[in-house]
Amino acid sequence: KNQVEQSPQSLIILEGKNCTLQCNYTVSPFSNLRWYKQDTGRGPVSLTIMTFSENTKSNGRYTATLDADTKQSSLHITASQLSDSASYICVVSAASGGSYIPTFGRGTSLIVHP
Amino acid sequence: DTGVSQNPRHKITKRGQNVTFRCDPISEHNRLYWYRQTLGQGPEFLTYFQNEAQLEKSRLLSDRFSAERPKGSFSTLEIQRTEQGDSAMYLCASSTAPRVGNTDTQYFGPGTRLTVL
Numbered sequence: 001k002n003q004v005e006q007s008p009q010s011l012i013i014l015e016g017k018n019c020t021l022q023c024n025y026t027v028s029p030f031s032n033l034r035w036y037k038q039d040t041g042r043g044p045v046s047l048t049i050m051t052f053s054e055n056t057k058s059n060g061r062y063t064a065t066l067d068a069d070t071k072q073s074s075l076h077i078t079a080s081q082l083s084d085s086a087s088y089i090c091v092v093s094a095a096s097g098g099s100y101i102p103t104f105g106r107g108t109s110l111i112v113h114p
Numbered sequence: 115d116t117g118v119s120q121n122p123r124h125k126i127t128k129r130g131q132n133v134t135f136r137c138d139p140i141s142e143h144n145r146l147y148w149y150r151q152t153l154g155q156g157p158e159f160l161t162y163f164q165n166e167a168q169l170e171k172s173r174l175l176s177d178r179f180s181a182e183r184p185k186g187s188f189s190t191l192e193i194q195r196t197e198q199g200d201s202a203m204y205l206c207a208s209s210t211a212p213r214v215g216n217t218d219t220q221y222f223g224p225g226t227r228l229t230v231l
Binding site: 004031032042043044045046049051089091093095096100101102103104105106107 | 159172205207215216221222223224225
């Protein structure tokens with residue numbers, strides 16, 4: 001069964017600090033891995049998309065890494081801001097005969113305190 | 115505003131009633147996705163269209179759920195004989211299909227929150 005596990009479930013940090021969120025998956029055959037940011041009550045916003053051949057992708061202060069051998073990804077947030085407070089969701093898609101099926105993690109809830 | 119729009123934003127219904135939600139994608143996008151998200155959980159994939167063709171359907175989508183995109187533009191998601199377990203946020207997203215692979219950037223709408231009493 002395809003699964004995506006995220007850790008920690010929640011995280012509280014001080015403004016200006018860095019943090020790293022983890023994503024482990026058992027999705028096969030692997031197509032791509034995405035990280036989304038979701039503010040409370042709103043739809044997710046795409047941060048990064050990585051395919052099998054990519055092991056790092058940056059988007060401003062967000063840097064995602066992918067280790068396809070160990071089936072792990074991380075999202076590193078540098079110099080956190082209050083607006084980074086949100087849920088961060090890891091999504092892994094399986095390729096299926098030209099179509100695809102995404103499996104979502106439950107998300108990591110990040111709170112940034114001043 | 116040229117983003118993805120969804121209507122209604124909130125819907126309260128009684129168990130057993132039918133409900134229909136609408137999604138208007140970004141105008142040039144040919145892919146449209148439906149997801150469901152319950153409180154404290156990540157979204158779950160329901161189905162997606164490329165133009166008017168429904169290319170994939172999750173096993174989560176029971177026969178009470180049906181989605182259409184008749185002209186390849188807006189889409190509707192209908193739930194028949196609603197149950198309390200259908201209470202969730204229903205999210206729509208749209209994108210442009212990439213030439214190769216499935217690395218399309220999806221743009222999400224604000225969602226329709228359904229409450230079944």
